[in-house]
Amino acid sequence: MSLSDAPGPRWRPAPLLPRDEEREVSLHFVVAVLCFLACLMAVGGVSADRAARGWARDLRGEATIQVRPRLGETGDEAAARAAEAVAGVRGVTEAAALEKQKAEALLEPWLGKAVLQDLPIPHLVTVRLDRAHPATATDLKKALDRAGVDADVDDHARWLKDVERSAGVVRWAVAILFSLTAAAAAAVIAFATRAGMAARRDVVEVLHLTGAKDAFIANLFQLRFARLAAVSGVFGAGAAAAVTALIELVGGGQGFTPALPLTWMDLLTVSPCPLVAATVAALSARLTTLRLLRGTL
Amino acid sequence: MSRQPTPRAAAAYGAEEAFDPTTGPVVRFQNVGMRYGRAPEVLKDVGFTLPVGSFHFLTGPSGAGKSSLLKLIYLANRASRGTVQLFGHDVERVARADLPYLRRRIGVVFQEYRLLDHLPAFDNVALPLRIAGRKPQTYRDDIAELLTWVGLGHKMQAMPATLSGGEKQRLAIARAVVTQPELLLADEPTGNIDPEMSLKILRLFVELNRMGTTVLIATHDQDLVGRAGMPVLHLNEGRLSRKATRRAPEPAAPDYGPELGPEYEPEPDEPELGYDLGDEEGEA
Structure with a gap:
C-alpha cells in the first residue's frame, strides 16, 4: 500500500x-470606496466639531460693551470709564476700549x-473673560450701572446658540451619513453573501447534508466576508488618511481653512x-446565511 | 464521533419509542407519501423498517422514487404525509437545530457524487470529519488508508475535475464511509465503475455492514443485486411493492471472494430482517 x-x-x-x-475584486473595490467615504466623513465630522467648539469657546470668552457717553463726555472717555468699571469684575481677565480708528477699520x-465720516461710530469696549469662570452679562451690567x-x-449668547445649534446639526449629519455608509456596506455584503451562497449552493448543500450545523456554514461566510472587508477597510482607510494628510500639508500647520481645522x-x-x-461584514454575512438556511430542512 | 444523540438532542426528539442500538429499527416508514410541490405523489403509502445491521438493496425502474425515498432518509426532504422515524425518532418532531446530529449518523453516496470541486480528493474525504469537529491529525492517516483502499492512493491530492467518473464515484464512497456511519445510503454507487471495482466497493459495504452499519443501496444493477445475495426492496411507481431475497446464480458467478456471491451467508447472529410491506411478494 x-x-x-x-x-x-x-x-x-x-x-x-x-x-x-472576480467577484471578490469588485466587492473589494466597493467596500473600500465605502470605507474611504466613511473615513472622510469621520475626519470631516471630527474637524467640524473641533471648529464649532473653537468658535463657541471664543464666543464664550468675550463680551462687547457699547457705551453711550453722558452729556459733556466724549465717547473715548465713556469707553475708558466703562473698561475701568468692568476690569475689576470677577471673571474678567481684560477690558479695553476699542479705539475709534479700530472701530472705523472694522466697519470700513x-x-x-x-460714509463713515458722516456716521456716529459706536464706542465699544472689548472684554476678555476668564474661560473657566466667565463673568455673566448681568455681572458686567451691574458693574457698569x-x-x-x-x-x-452683548455676551454673544445669541451667536453662541447659533454656533452650538450648527455644531449639533453637523454632528448629527455626520452620524447619519456614517450610519448610512455602514448600512450600505452591510447591504452590499448581504447581497454578496446571498450571491455567494447561490453560486456555491453545491457546497452549502453538501455541508448541510453531511451534518454541518447552520452556525458552521454561517461561520464560513462570516469569516470570508469579514476578512474581505478588513482588507478593503485597510485600503479605504489608507486612502482617506492620505487625503487627510494631503489636506493638512496643503493647509499648513493652521489647518486647511478656519472652517475645517485638521490636525x-x-x-x-x-x-x-x-x-x-x-x-x-461579519454580522451581515452571518445573519444573511442563517436567514437563508432557516428556509431549508 | 458519538453514535448516540446528544442529551439535548435526545430530549428534543421526544422519541415515541426508545431506540435500541442493538435491535433498532434504524429506519421506519409508516404510510409515507411524498410529493414535490403540487405534483402527484412520487411515493405512496410506503412502509418498511430497516433493522440495525441489515443490508438491503432498493431497486426499481427510473422514476420509481428510489432517490426520493433516500432523500427522505438522509433528511434532504420531508414526507408529505405519514411517519418517518430515524434511530427511533420521528423526524417531524426533531428540532431543526438537532437534525445535523442525525445526519452525522448517516453516510450518503449521492448519485451525482456531490464532490467539492475546489478541494483535493483528500480534503473531500475529510469533510465529514471536519464537520464533526475532529482534529486533522487524528484522521490524516485513516483517510490516506481509506483512499488507498478504494484505489485512489496515488490521487489523494488530485482535484475532482481531473478524476474519471469511476474515480469520482469511489471518492464519494470513501467520503460516505469515512465516519463509519450507523446507516449508509448509496444511490447507484456502482453506476460508473467497472465490475471489478463494483465488487470491491460492495465488499466494503458488506464489511461495514458486518461491523454494524445498516446499509441501503439503491441500484439498477440487477447483476450486483443478484450476486450479493441480499434482500431487496422494490419500488414501482412510488409503491413499495415487494421484498425479495436474491441469491447469486450458482453456475456462472465469477469468484467474488469469500464474503460475497454463492459463498456469502448472513452472520449467525445477524438480526432478523423485519418488513412492514403491504403486499409482499417473495422472489427466489
Whole structure:
C-alpha cells in the first residue's frame, strides 16, 4: 500500500469555501470606496466639531460693551470709564476700549470710508473673560450701572446658540451619513453573501447534508466576508488618511481653512475602519446565511 | 464521533419509542407519501423498517422514487404525509437545530457524487470529519488508508475535475464511509465503475455492514443485486411493492471472494430482517 501521495504531518485542511476572485475584486473595490467615504466623513465630522467648539469657546470668552457717553463726555472717555468699571469684575481677565480708528477699520469694509465720516461710530469696549469662570452679562451690567455708565452688554449668547445649534446639526449629519455608509456596506455584503451562497449552493448543500450545523456554514461566510472587508477597510482607510494628510500639508500647520481645522492626530480617526468594516461584514454575512438556511430542512 | 444523540438532542426528539442500538429499527416508514410541490405523489403509502445491521438493496425502474425515498432518509426532504422515524425518532418532531446530529449518523453516496470541486480528493474525504469537529491529525492517516483502499492512493491530492467518473464515484464512497456511519445510503454507487471495482466497493459495504452499519443501496444493477445475495426492496411507481431475497446464480458467478456471491451467508447472529410491506411478494 503506497501512501506516497498522502499529505505530510503538517497538513492543514483547505478552505471549505472556494475563492471567487472576480467577484471578490469588485466587492473589494466597493467596500473600500465605502470605507474611504466613511473615513472622510469621520475626519470631516471630527474637524467640524473641533471648529464649532473653537468658535463657541471664543464666543464664550468675550463680551462687547457699547457705551453711550453722558452729556459733556466724549465717547473715548465713556469707553475708558466703562473698561475701568468692568476690569475689576470677577471673571474678567481684560477690558479695553476699542479705539475709534479700530472701530472705523472694522466697519470700513462694509460701509465704505466716505460714509463713515458722516456716521456716529459706536464706542465699544472689548472684554476678555476668564474661560473657566466667565463673568455673566448681568455681572458686567451691574458693574457698569454702579459706575454710572450708560451701556449695553452683548455676551454673544445669541451667536453662541447659533454656533452650538450648527455644531449639533453637523454632528448629527455626520452620524447619519456614517450610519448610512455602514448600512450600505452591510447591504452590499448581504447581497454578496446571498450571491455567494447561490453560486456555491453545491457546497452549502453538501455541508448541510453531511451534518454541518447552520452556525458552521454561517461561520464560513462570516469569516470570508469579514476578512474581505478588513482588507478593503485597510485600503479605504489608507486612502482617506492620505487625503487627510494631503489636506493638512496643503493647509499648513493652521489647518486647511478656519472652517475645517485638521490636525495630524485626525489620521488616527480612520484607524478603527478595518475593524468596524469587518464587524459590519461579519454580522451581515452571518445573519444573511442563517436567514437563508432557516428556509431549508 | 458519538453514535448516540446528544442529551439535548435526545430530549428534543421526544422519541415515541426508545431506540435500541442493538435491535433498532434504524429506519421506519409508516404510510409515507411524498410529493414535490403540487405534483402527484412520487411515493405512496410506503412502509418498511430497516433493522440495525441489515443490508438491503432498493431497486426499481427510473422514476420509481428510489432517490426520493433516500432523500427522505438522509433528511434532504420531508414526507408529505405519514411517519418517518430515524434511530427511533420521528423526524417531524426533531428540532431543526438537532437534525445535523442525525445526519452525522448517516453516510450518503449521492448519485451525482456531490464532490467539492475546489478541494483535493483528500480534503473531500475529510469533510465529514471536519464537520464533526475532529482534529486533522487524528484522521490524516485513516483517510490516506481509506483512499488507498478504494484505489485512489496515488490521487489523494488530485482535484475532482481531473478524476474519471469511476474515480469520482469511489471518492464519494470513501467520503460516505469515512465516519463509519450507523446507516449508509448509496444511490447507484456502482453506476460508473467497472465490475471489478463494483465488487470491491460492495465488499466494503458488506464489511461495514458486518461491523454494524445498516446499509441501503439503491441500484439498477440487477447483476450486483443478484450476486450479493441480499434482500431487496422494490419500488414501482412510488409503491413499495415487494421484498425479495436474491441469491447469486450458482453456475456462472465469477469468484467474488469469500464474503460475497454463492459463498456469502448472513452472520449467525445477524438480526432478523423485519418488513412492514403491504403486499409482499417473495422472489427466489
